[in-house]
Each structure stands twice: as structure tokens, then as C-alpha cells.
Amino acid sequence: MPGLETKSGADxxxxxxxxxxxxxxxxxxxxxxxxxxxxxxxVTTQLNSDTYDRDANLAxxxxxxxxxxPRNLEYVAAVLAKALTALPDPDFNLCLALITDDALNTHxxxxxxxxxxxxxxxxxxxxxxxxxxxHAEVRDGxxxxxxxxxxxxxxxxxxxxxxxxQTVSEQVLMDWLNLSAEEVREFVADKAWSYDEKDDxxxxxxxxxxxxxxxxxxxxxxxxxxxKRIIGHSNEVY
Amino acid sequence: xxxxxxxxxxxxxxxxxxxxxxxxxxPDAVAQTIESEPLFLILYRELYYRxxxxxxxxxxxDRLASYHNYCDLFxxxxxxxxxxxxxxxxxxxxxxxxxxxxxxxxxxxxxxxVKARTEAEVATLAERTDVWDVLNVLNVLYxxxxxxxxxxxxxxARDGGDVVETxxxxxxxPLYKMLGYFSLIGLLRVHCLLADYTLALxxxxxxxxxRKGLFARVTACHVTTYYxxxxxxxxxxxxxxxxxxFSSILIFVSRTxxxxxxxxxxxxISKKSDQxxxxxxxxxxxxxxxxxxxxxASMREKHSDHISRxxxxxxxxxxxFEELFNFACPKFISPVPPNYEVVxxxxxxxxxxxxKIFLAEVRSQMMVPTIRSYLKxxxxxxVSKLATFLEDVDTEACRTQLVLYKHKTRQRKWENGTVLExxxxxxxxxxxxxxxxxxxxxxxxxxxxxxAEYIIRKLETVDxxxxxxxxxxx
Numbered sequence: 001m002p003g004l005e006t007k008s009g010a011d012x013x014x015x016x017x018x019x020x021x022x023x024x025x026x027x028x029x030x031x032x033x034x035x036x037x038x039x040x041x042x043v044t045t046q047l048n049s050d051t052y053d054r055d056a057n058l059a060x061x062x063x064x065x066x067x068x069x070p071r072n073l074e075y076v077a078a079v080l081a082k083a084l085t086a087l088p089d090p091d092f093n094l095c096l097a098l099i100t101d102d103a104l105n106t107h108x109x110x111x112x113x114x115x116x117x118x119x120x121x122x123x124x125x126x127x128x129x130x131x132x133x134x135h136a137e138v139r140d141g142x143x144x145x146x147x148x149x150x151x152x153x154x155x156x157x158x159x160x161x162x163x164x165x166q167t168v169s170e171q172v173l174m175d176w177l178n179l180s181a182e183e184v185r186e187f188v189a190d191k192a193w194s195y196d197e198k199d200d201x202x203x204x205x206x207x208x209x210x211x212x213x214x215x216x217x218x219x220x221x222x223x224x225x226x227x228k229r230i231i232g233h234s235n236e237v238y
Numbered sequence: 239x240x241x242x243x244x245x246x247x248x249x250x251x252x253x254x255x256x257x258x259x260x261x262x263x264x265p266d267a268v269a270q271t272i273e274s275e276p277l278f279l280i281l282y283r284e285l286y287y288r289x290x291x292x293x294x295x296x297x298x299x300d301r302l303a304s305y306h307n308y309c310d311l312f313x314x315x316x317x318x319x320x321x322x323x324x325x326x327x328x329x330x331x332x333x334x335x336x337x338x339x340x341x342x343x344x345x346x347x348x349x350x351x352v353k354a355r356t357e358a359e360v361a362t363l364a365e366r367t368d369v370w371d372v373l374n375v376l377n378v379l380y381x382x383x384x385x386x387x388x389x390x391x392x393x394x395a396r397d398g399g400d401v402v403e404t405x406x407x408x409x410x411x412p413l414y415k416m417l418g419y420f421s422l423i424g425l426l427r428v429h430c431l432l433a434d435y436t437l438a439l440x441x442x443x444x445x446x447x448x449r450k451g452l453f454a455r456v457t458a459c460h461v462t463t464y465y466x467x468x469x470x471x472x473x474x475x476x477x478x479x480x481x482x483x484f485s486s487i488l489i490f491v492s493r494t495x496x497x498x499x500x501x502x503x504x505x506x507i508s509k510k511s512d513q514x515x516x517x518x519x520x521x522x523x524x525x526x527x528x529x530x531x532x533x534x535a536s537m538r539e540k541h542s543d544h545i546s547r548x549x550x551x552x553x554x555x556x557x558x559f560e561e562l563f564n565f566a567c568p569k570f571i572s573p574v575p576p577n578y579e580v581v582x583x584x585x586x587x588x589x590x591x592x593x594k595i596f597l598a599e600v601r602s603q604m605m606v607p608t609i610r611s612y613l614k615x616x617x618x619x620x621v622s623k624l625a626t627f628l629e630d631v632d633t634e635a636c637r638t639q640l641v642l643y644k645h646k647t648r649q650r651k652w653e654n655g656t657v658l659e660x661x662x663x664x665x666x667x668x669x670x671x672x673x674x675x676x677x678x679x680x681x682x683x684x685x686x687x688x689x690a691e692y693i694i695r696k697l698e699t700v701d702x703x704x705x706x707x708x709x710x711x712x
Contacts, residue, residue, distance in 0.1 A: 165673040
């Protein structure tokens with residue numbers, strides 16, 4: 001299932017944190033302001049190669065927290081956009097915690113990224129797509145630079161949909177994923193989902209333990225050992 | 239050399255008796271009497287300033303002098319070729335680290351109250367940026383961790399290696415080992431105060447919380463550890479893990495109550511416990527779970543009003559979360575000095591920012607309990623019909639709310655491994671559902687209350703009492 005693997009970076013399967021970065025993030029070198037540039041370059045690498053390293057990005061935000069400089073806005077926005085691709089993990093909030101209120105209030109792009117995150121967190125997918133369409137700044141200033149951003153958001157939406165639904169109408173999927181009829185057909189094929197045999201406007205999603213919850217009747221079992229003491233003592237009482 | 243046990247009792251007794259409102263004798267005056275004991279003077283100054291912070295108002299001079307004294311103390315411990323020949327009780331070592339961080343926090347607060355600072359103070363603050371600088375504080379804690387090789391020791395203990403050999407010349411001494419260990423907890427706290435929740439938990443990844451570790455040797459340390467771990471989980475939206483952390487320490491505190499009512503740390507422990515009850519109440523409101531009966535009872539006793547008002551819809555409910563967060567959160571700090579030219583008190587800004595993030599999260603899931611209560615009444619239900627029950631919600635918005643319900647009730651939960659690890663799990667065990675197009679199918683798990691175990695326990699108690707009574711009668 002997409003999104004279920006640990007996304008803390010270093011332990012991501014098939015991808016390892018470069019040694020140069022590990023030497024910074026995993027040691028006290030993470031406090032050395034001279035490493036800001038290295039970590040910034042690493043953010044750019046992540047943007048271009050569609051990789052993600054949460055802890056390295058948090059380390060960069062921490063360096064900014066200790067060495068405030070208004071010039072770093074571009075990277076803060078990039079890190080926040082990257083954190084959105086980690087949904088459903090709340091990485092965005094963890095990044096936000098390291099930014100000051102001041103920065104949020106003075107930079108509309110950061111504020112808008114937060115609004116976009118709120119829409120995704122509230123699963124208001126239709127509103128999310130409308131919001132990013134209406135706000136060119138956030139598209140140009142952050143999201144577009146992040147390779148594969150839309151695909152990641154769609155993966156998150158798909159994941160949450162599978163959590164909830166066994167079947168869903170194609171129209172709802174089109175709205176949530178912001179895809180045309182043709183595109184949604186491709187998406188369904190990519191995910192190896194299928195269409196209902198009787199009604200091809202309905203998409204059938206894979207059955208998981210989340211969307212097919214089983215009723216568990218829990219019954220209490222009392223073992224004989226538990227009663228040993230009581231039975232044993234009943235002799236003595238009488 | 240083992241100092242007399244006067245630390246925990248006599249010093250506090252003398253303080254109660256003679257120094258309730260006054261300072262202990264000036265260190266310089268004491269120095270004239272005990273000239274040849276530099277170490278004694280350092281430890282005396284540490285207590286002297288700690289007392290000033292606890293009972294009186296420390297001036298800027300006090301803050302600077304106390305900082306320098308900590309430098310002297312840690313230089314003495316860290317910058318000697320050989321391990322220093324000193325042993326102090328665990329309690330005392332914990333208090334040193336704890337107070338060091340407290341004074342750092344207090345200083346950050348002090349300088350951020352720009353309005354309250356005089357011109358002379360601002361001049362000193364601007365000039366002496368090294369004092370209580372965040373990097374210097376972190377440096378002390380990291381150095382103690384490295385010197386004691388505490389992480390290596392913990393790994394060896396966990397994996398069955400040779401702890402003594404791993405510990406090395408310094409770490410094998412209780413003084414270094416415990417200072418190193420307490421510094422890990424100290425770093426957990428400092429990182430949390432700076433709102434770096436991931437790094438905070440990462441710092442203690444070699445400490446196994448589900449086993450009784452060294453943290454349990456000092457109650458105040460035990461409580462601190464769980465408070466910050468629980469708080470980090472809360473901010474990481476891992477409510478089940480937060481609940482587990484808070485409940486386990488609250489059970490511990492209530493069971494050992496009789497031992498620490500007499501302790502000089504009693505006040506600190508009860509204040510932290512109260513805060514944790516408030517945090518727990520919020521976690522349980524966000525993620526309804528059955529918790530330990532006794533803890534549940536104390537939570538209801540303190541917060542019954544809050545608990546019912548948190549269920550209010552919209553802003554009324556949020557106000558309660560706000561109130562509880564303010565009461566129970568750590569006082570966050572800014573790692574950098576404020577702009578002294580802007581005469582504004584900015585000491586609360588870091589806390590306000592964290593609260594804003596937390597409340598936004600709470601706001602996004604306000605509808606979950608309402609939806610849950612409606613779903614409980616049905617086995618199947620149309621989305622459009624559920625929408626009519628909710629105010630201002632059309633069918634599509636209602637469908638969104640159902641997806642949101644699933645999204646928010648799936649959280650990472652610790653199973654094994656380090657504190658940061660966790661797999662996605664369902665947080666609401668008793669009710670689940672799925673959608674088939676426009677129809678909601680609901681399944682309810684009737685969690686049977688386990689009564690047999692309870693009755694057996696009670697029977698055994700009666701049995702024991704009966705035996706005691708008969709024996710007493712003879």
C-alpha cells in the first residue's frame with residue numbers, strides 16, 4: 001500500500017541517505033551553520049529526484065531556527081511542499097513547529113501552503129485542487145518545483161479512499177483526484193483497481209482489512225488456574 | 239568521597255527554617271571560611287542560585303553568575319584527563335541537569351520580556367550573547383553524553399554486550415554514567431522546548447521505555463521523561479502512544495504517592511501530574527480509548543467539566559482545548575534573542591505558535607465524535623441521510639467527513655523498537671465502517687467488559703481479609 005512504509009528517510013527501502021548528509025544529520029555537525037548550504041543543496045536534489053528525507057529537512061529548519069535569515073524563504077517553502085508528499089504522516093506539522101509565527105505571517109506562500117495542508121488534512125480534496133489552482137503563488141513558489149507533487153497527493157487521496165470505500169462512483173474519484181474521465185481510467189488501471197461488471201460508472205477498490213472490518217466477538221475466557229486459590233481456600237473456610 | 243546525606247533533607251530543612259525569604263550566605267563570604275575547597279564552593283554556589291531561583295527573584299547578575307558557575311562545574315567534570323574523584327547522589331545529579339535546563343528556559347523567557355528590561359539590562363544582554371546561549375547549553379549536554387558513552391552503554395546493555403568495557407574509563411563511574419543518562423533526558427526536554435519533537439524522541443532512542451530503566455531511580459526524572467515523551471507523541475498526532483505514556487506514569491505516581499508526599503520534589507511531581515491529566519483528557523477526547531480505571535477516575539475528578547465541554551461543537555469545544563493546552567504544555571522558548579529595539583514582550587510567542595498548530599489539528603477532526611455517535615445507531619445508512627443529521631453539511635461534504643474519519647483514526651502506534659517507530663493502526667476499536675458508493679455499512683465490535691477477572695481479584699481480597707481476621711481473632 002503506498003504511503004505505509006516508514007518515510008523517515010534513511011530506512012527507506014532502495015534509497016540511502018548520502019554519507020555527506022548522514023555526517024551532518026546524525027552528529028552534532030547538524031548545528032554548524034556552515035552546513036546550511038549543503039542541506040539546501042540536498043533539498044534541491046530531493047525536489048528534482050522525487051526523493052524525501054524528513055530528518056535532513058528538519059535539520060535544515062533547525063539551523064534556520066538558530067540562525068534566522070529572511071533569505072531562506074525559498075527553501076522553507078520547498079521543505080513544506082516536500083512534507084506534504086509524506087501524507088498521511090504529519091510531517092508538515094513537525095516542520096511548521098520549527099518555523100516562527102512571524103515568518104508565517106510575513107510570507108503569503110508559507111501561509112498558503114498551510115491552508116493547502118489543512119484542506120488535505122480535512123480530506124477536502126476538491127477544495128484543495130481548487131485552492132492550488134486559484135493561488136498561482138503557491139504553485140509557482142513551491143509545488144511546481146517539487147517533482148511528482150501531484151502524483152504524491154493523488155496517492156494519498158487514493159490511499160484514504162481505499163481505507164474508506166469498497167466501491168466508489170467514477171465521478172467522485174474524478175473530483176477527488178482532479179482527473180478527467182480518460183485520466184481516471186488510466187489511474188484505475190495503474191492501481192490495478194477495476195470497474196464494476198454491471199455498472200461501469202462504479203470503481204471497485206481492493207478489499208483490505210480497513211475497508212472490510214470484521215466484527216470481532218470478544219469472549220472472556222477463565223482458566224482453571226485463575227480459580228485455584230479460591231477453590232483451594234473454600235476448603236479451609238468451611 | 240561521598241557527601242553526607244544532608245542533600246535531600248538538611249538543606250531543605252535549613253531553608254525552611256532560616257532562608258524562606260532570604261538568600262543563603264553569599265558564596266564569597268563562605269569562600270573566606272572554606273578557602274581550599276574550590277569544588278565545595280562550586281557545589282555551594284549551585285545550591286545558592288537554585289535557591290534564589292526557587293524562592294526569590296533572580297537578577298540579571300544572578301543569572302550570569304549562575305551560568306558561569308555551571309560552566310565551572312561542567313568544565314571541572316569534563317575537562318580533566320582523568321575521571322574526577324567525586325560521587326554525588328543520583329537525586330542531586332538529576333537536580334543539577336534539571337536546574338541547568340530550567341535556568342536556560344527561564345533566561346530565554348527573561349530576555350524576551352523586552353518591555354520589562356531596563357536600558358542597562360538590554361546593554362548587558364546585547365553584549366553577553368554567550369550567556370545561556372542555546373549552543374553552549376546543548377554543547378554541555380552532548381559533551382556529557384559523549385564523555386559517558388551512555389548511548390554505547392545502553393546499546394550494550396540491550397544487546398547483551400560488555401557494559402563495563404564499553405563504558406570506558408569515565409562512563410564506568412556512576413557520576414559520569416548518571417550525568418550522561420540525565421543529559422539524554424535533558425536533551426529530550428530541550429528539543430521539545432524548541433519544538434523539535436522528532437529530534438527529541440530520537441535522542442532517547444536507546445532508552446527502552448517499556449522496561450524499567452535508570453530513569454526510574456529518580457522519581458522526578460521518571461515523571462519528566464514520560465511527560466515530554468507523551469507531549470511529543472501528542473504533537474506528532476500519535477494519541478494512542480501519548481495515552482500509553484501518560485497513563486503508565488500516572489499509575490506509577492498514584493501507587494507511590496505515600497513515598498513522595500514527604501519529598502521536597504512533591505510539588506513538582508504533583509504539578510506535572512496535573513498537567514498530564516489535562517493532556518490525557520485531550521488525548522482521550524481526540525481518540526476515545528479505555529484507560530486504567532484509577533487514572534480515569536482521577537482524570538474525571540479534575541476535568542469532568544472540561545471533558546464534557548470538549549465534546550461541544552465548533553469554537554466552544556476548541557476553547558476548552560485551548561485552555562487545557564495552555565495549562566499543560568511546556569513553556570516553549572525561542573533559541574535566539576529578541577529584537578531589543580522593538581519594545582514588546584514576546585516571551586509567549588513560541589507557545590502561541592505551537593498552540594495554533596495543535597488547535598488547527600484539533601479543528602480538522604472536530605466532527606469525528608459526532609459522526610461516531612450517529613454511526614453507532616445504525617448498521618447501514620445512506621450518506622445523504624447522515625448528512626441531514628449534521629448541521630450545514632451536504633452529501634458530498636458528508637462523504638468527505640467519512641473519509642476524514644478514516645484518515646484521522648489511522649495513526650502510527652508503537653509496537654516495538656525505538657520510541658520513534660510505529661505502524662499504522664486503527665485508533666477506534668469498537669466501531670468501524672465502509673462505504674459502498676452511497677451506502678455506509680457499519681460494524682460494531684461489542685467489547686465485552688472483562689468481569690470475571692475483576693470478580694476473581696475481589697474474591698481473593700475478601701479471602702485474604704477473612705484469613706487475617708480469623709488469625710487476628712485467635
